[in-house]
Amino acid sequence: MWCSRTALGRLRRIAPCTVTGFHRAMSTLPKVYVTRKVPPDGLDILRESGQVQFEMWDSDDPVPRVELLKKVKGCDGILCVLTEKIDAQLLEAAGPNLKVVSTMSVGFDHLSLDELKKRGIRVGYTPDVLTDCVAELTVALLLATSRRLIEATHEAKTGGWGTWRTLWLCGHELANSTVGILGLGRIGVAIAERLKPFKVKKFIYTDVEQRPELANMIEAEYVSFDEMAKQSDFLAVCCALTPETHGICNLNLFSKMKKNAIFINTSRGGVVNQEDLYEALSTGLIAGAGLDVTTPEPLPTHHPLFTLKNCVILPHIASASYTTRNSMSALAANNLLAGLRGEPMPKELKL
Numbered sequence: 550m551w552c553s554r555t556a557l558g559r560l561r562r563i564a565p566c567t568v569t570g571f572h573r574a575m576s577t578l579p580k581v582y583v584t585r586k587v588p589p590d591g592l593d594i595l596r597e598s599g600q601v602q603f604e605m606w607d608s609d610d611p612v613p614r615v616e617l618l619k620k621v622k623g624c625d626g627i628l629c630v631l632t633e634k635i636d637a638q639l640l641e642a643a644g645p646n647l648k649v650v651s652t653m654s655v656g657f658d659h660l661s662l663d664e665l666k667k668r669g670i671r672v673g674y675t676p677d678v679l680t681d682c683v684a685e686l687t688v689a690l691l692l693a694t695s696r697r698l699i700e701a702t703h704e705a706k707t708g709g710w711g712t713w714r715t716l717w718l719c720g721h722e723l724a725n726s727t728v729g730i731l732g733l734g735r736i737g738v739a740i741a742e743r744l745k746p747f748k749v750k751k752f753i754y755t756d757v758e759q760r761p762e763l764a765n766m767i768e769a770e771y772v773s774f775d776e777m778a779k780q781s782d783f784l785a786v787c788c789a790l791t792p793e794t795h796g797i798c799n800l801n802l803f804s805k806m807k808k809n810a811i812f813i814n815t816s817r818g819g820v821v822n823q824e825d826l827y828e829a830l831s832t833g834l835i836a837g838a839g840l841d842v843t844t845p846e847p848l849p850t851h852h853p854l855f856t857l858k859n860c861v862i863l864p865h866i867a868s869a870s871y872t873t874r875n876s877m878s879a880l881a882a883n884n885l886l887a888g889l890r891g892e893p894m895p896k897e898l899k900l
């Protein structure tokens with residue numbers, strides 16, 4: 550069902566539509582496929598633009614690949630989320646009309662950038678609008694891990710709470726600590742800004758190159774990867790997943806970290822070697838880990854990491870606030886429409 554504005558545009562959900570004269574009149578509008586039921590703000594923008602006709606996979610679950618390959622055929626634009634692999638096979642299936650791919654995510658490791666570039670397809674993504682939300686969740690996860698909140702509520706609920714004990718459920722505090730940031734960007738800065746009032750002593754960061762402008766905002770010192778491992782009491786991973794960062798958090802890193810260190814990852818699961826992390830956590834190389842992202846997602850419930858009390862695992866919810874998810878969907882829609890008009894996108898990925 551292909552939908553546009555006016556009568557159909559007023560529908561909050563995309564209801565199945567029958568082919569009518571109205572649809573035939575729309576048939577010259579650029580065709581867009583939306584790969585998931587995205588939050589309403591973005592859908593309203595698409596409908597009210599009058600600029601496109603679009604079809605949406607109207608579900609919270611991912612569109613099956615076979616269906617996706619069928620649906621993108623002949624499309625001018627695709628609005629996707631991070632579970633859809635936009636690779637050579639999909640771009641071939643879409644065909645030569647495809648001009649814009651707009652992802653409702655700041656991460657773009659699901660997009661084959663080389664293949665997109667080769668075909669001159671422009672790419673929109675959604676940085677900035679999720680920075681506060683992701684930073685907030687990162688701090689929550691860090692505290693939940695370092696102060697053992699999940700273990701503590703479990704003990705309270707299940708009869709483990711006996712008398713007050715001097716070292717029971719002790720964790721590690723932020724006051725006077727050194728916080729390391731692996732990959733300093735907007736999100737790393739926002740995390741540091743939130744952690745500063747907890748009386749953190751020092752922020753350090755490492756990256757492929759120094760980022761003086763961002764670092765100055767939080768008075769962070771640039772250090773080598775090894776120094777970051779050695780000095781950090783808390784280490785927050787904020788880098789994008791690229792071939793260079795794939796598996797970068799491995800035994801080499803964990804074995805250099807302090808025994809009281811807390812490792813936090815809200816970027817992508819692929820930056821972590823999970824077997825090595827399991828070893829580090831289970832042998833006491835580091836004190837704890839908080840993960841919002843894993844490989845794969847969802848992480849199977851029988852995965853060894855779930856057996857560890859010192860590992861807190863969340864189901865990729867860092868940007869999950871109503872406000873942020875709506876802003877992401879609105880930005881993704883606006884990127885798509887601008888790209889199809891041949892104008893600069895509000896947030897375009899430079900390929």
Ligand SMILES: O=C(O)[C@H](O)CO
Nearest residue numbers: 631653654655656868
């Ligand atoms: O890449 C992103 O946008 C996050 O991982 C999900 O919000």
